[in-house]
Amino acid sequence: MVEDNPDHGFIISKAMQECLPEVKPVWAKTKEEALCYLNQCEQEEWESPKLVLLDLYLPNRHDGWYVLEKIRAMPDALGKVPVVLLSHSNDRNDIAEAYERGCSSYLVKPIKYDDWLEYFQTLRVYWWETVTLPKVNVALF
Amino acid sequence: MVEDNPDHGFIISKAMQECLPEVKPVWAKTKEEALCYLNQCEQEEWESPKLVLLDLYLPNRHDGWYVLEKIRAMPDALGKVPVVLLSHSNDRNDIAEAYERGCSSYLVKPIKYDDWLEYFQTLRVYWWETVTLPKVNVALF
Secondary structure: OEOOOHHHHHHHHHHHHHHOOOOOOOOEOOHHHHHHHHHHHHHOOOOEOOOEEEEOOOOOHHHHHHHHHHHHOOOHHHHHOOEEEEEOOOOHHHHHHHHHOOOOEEEEOOOOHHHHHHHHHHHHHHHHOOOOOOOOOEOOO | OEOOOHHHHHHHHHHHHHHOOOOOOOOEOOHHHHHHHHHHHHHOOOOEOOOEEEEOOOOOHHHHHHHHHHHHOOOHHHHHOOEEEEEOOOOHHHHHHHHHOOOOEEEEOOOOHHHHHHHHHHHHHHHHOOOOOOOOOEOOO
């Protein structure tokens, strides 16, 4: 999870605990923290994340694009990891550009906690119980 | 929907009718048909598909990779369309390569019709009700 807003980070952690209790989330609060963690995964041969939840405005959208670009340029399993963009923005240019730059899907952040819970329930059913993810060097993230 | 197996095409159409009745599926039976349709979307300024369900073995996996590669090289909305790979193969190399080549997610085809229905229910909740797709030139597909 890459999220610079502490309130959103807290809500996401709580919703994940409720909907995906077997997942160990790793919370990076800046683009530097996120890339440092992923580079360490590669160098130390740690288990790679299974899914990346990436806030777009970190605090500018250029920061989100930068993280996405760096991830997609990483070798092997890391470069292929599904990246789900989470953003308050429902600007059509942001959404179109996100898919163009290789995000797996784009989610507009909800307002109410119940809607966050519903989002994470859906993420669970889709990414954990329906889709098959690459088995190479996969970890719970 | 790009599917060369008539039985699977029939099952998918039936499951879509049940779970996504507002969607108008377009069934391409070969890679040539799929690319011809997508090229026409571009040239005739038809509405683009919202989502592509792509069988990998058409009948060889090179055919599936070829379609995916051609889609990703298309301009604007067409090149960004989420492509969900559907395949009987749960070979780890196929799965890893699919993500490497830019599929949005990889689904192993189920056996029983009830499981197909469940898959399409999940696709509906995820792609239609949760995720935000690009708004440029979007059609029901």
